[in-house]
Amino acid sequence: MxxxxxxxxxxxxxxxxxxxxxxxxxxxxxxxxxxxxxxxxxxxxxxxxxxxxxxxxxxxxxxxxxxxxxxxxxxxxxxxxxxxxxxxxxxxxxxxxxxxxxxxxxxxxxxESYAGVVAKENMGLLDSVNIALIQMRAMGVYDSIFDAYIGGQSKYHVKTDSVTGPVLRVATNAEFPPFEFRCKKRGIVGIDIEIARYVANYLGRNLEIIDMDFDDIIDSVKAGKADLGLAAFSVTEERGQIVNFTDHYATSKIVxxxxxxxxxxxxxxxxxxxxxx
Known part of the structure; x- marks a missing residue:
């Protein structure tokens, strides 16, 4: 040409x-x-x-x-x-x-920092979740989860124990990878889901993940429709007046x-x- x-x-x-x-x-x-x-x-x-x-x-x-x-x-x-x-x-x-x-x-x-949210009147659950988070760190589970989802260094997943206890209802919003998102093979997965699974195992309770709009999670926890909210919640004073925060489990940057x-x-x-x- x-x-x-x-x-x-x-x-x-x-x-x-x-x-x-x-x-x-x-x-x-x-x-x-x-x-x-x-x-x-x-x-x-x-x-x-x-x-x-x-x-x-x-x-x-x-x-x-x-x-x-x-x-x-x-x-x-x-x-x-x-x-x-x-x-x-x-x-x-x-x-x-x-x-x-x-x-x-x-x-x-x-x-900012991330934490879970629990209803103000549910102090017993708050204490239990915090103990579970401490145990996760001590046993290396915390690092394994973050290495898998952020570092890409493994395919680590928390296994679900066979339990007969009451259901632990955890509210999340599966639109925020790597903390929570949908996978074709495994359904809703992510860092927060692994944490929820570990907490449920620690409590000896079955786990139910409830996917909802992010803006509805705190209201759902406050109303008792969910026991725990795990959705990469940034710790703020305004939210702290409505619900209790668990111990921080991650730090983040707004970019x-x-x-x-x-x-x-x-x-x-x-x-x-x-x-x-």
């Missing part, structure tokens, strides 16, 4: 792309300061939503776009309808690994996920093929 026809073919491709597809905007967020006046995805009921509402002044506030799941927020980011996503670092890493066109900024937005622009576009690949770039 002559160079003339290569160029003609490229121009034809450009005209077709221009007519058929809206170009996704380039990333405009490179630091926390760049969030001012940008559309930022947050999850309903999370601390990310709270931090977004408190960000900036009247002239530098960000525009929070609320989503029920992190997957929905990531899709909006990939499509270009929002500029960034504010979320926890562990799940952000999971989605960034699956999508090469995303990256996480090095600058940390906020640091900013953006489009990286590192993935080669279809246009660039065709251009390089036609023009030998």
């Amino acid at each position: 002559s160079r003339f026809w290569k160029i003609a073919t490229l121009l034809l491709f450009l005209s077709l792309v221009g007519c058929s597809k809206t170009e996704i905007p380039e990333n405009r967020v490179f630091s926390i300061d760049d969030l001012a006046n940008k559309k930022v995805g947050v999850l309903v009921g999370t601390t990310g939503e709270i931090y977004a509402a408190d960000y900036g002044t009247d002239s530098t506030r960000l525009h929070a776009e609320k989503f029920e799941t992190l997957s929905q927020a990531v899709d909006a980011l990939l499509e270009g309808s929002i500029d960034a996503v504010l979320t926890d670092d562990a799940p952000a890493k999971v989605f960034a690994r699956k999508n090469p066109s995303l990256r996480i900024l090095n600058e940390v937005f906020k640091e 900013i996920m953006v489009r990286s622009g590192e993935e080669e576009s279809t246009f660039q690949r065709i251009k390089d093929t036609l023009l030998g770039g």
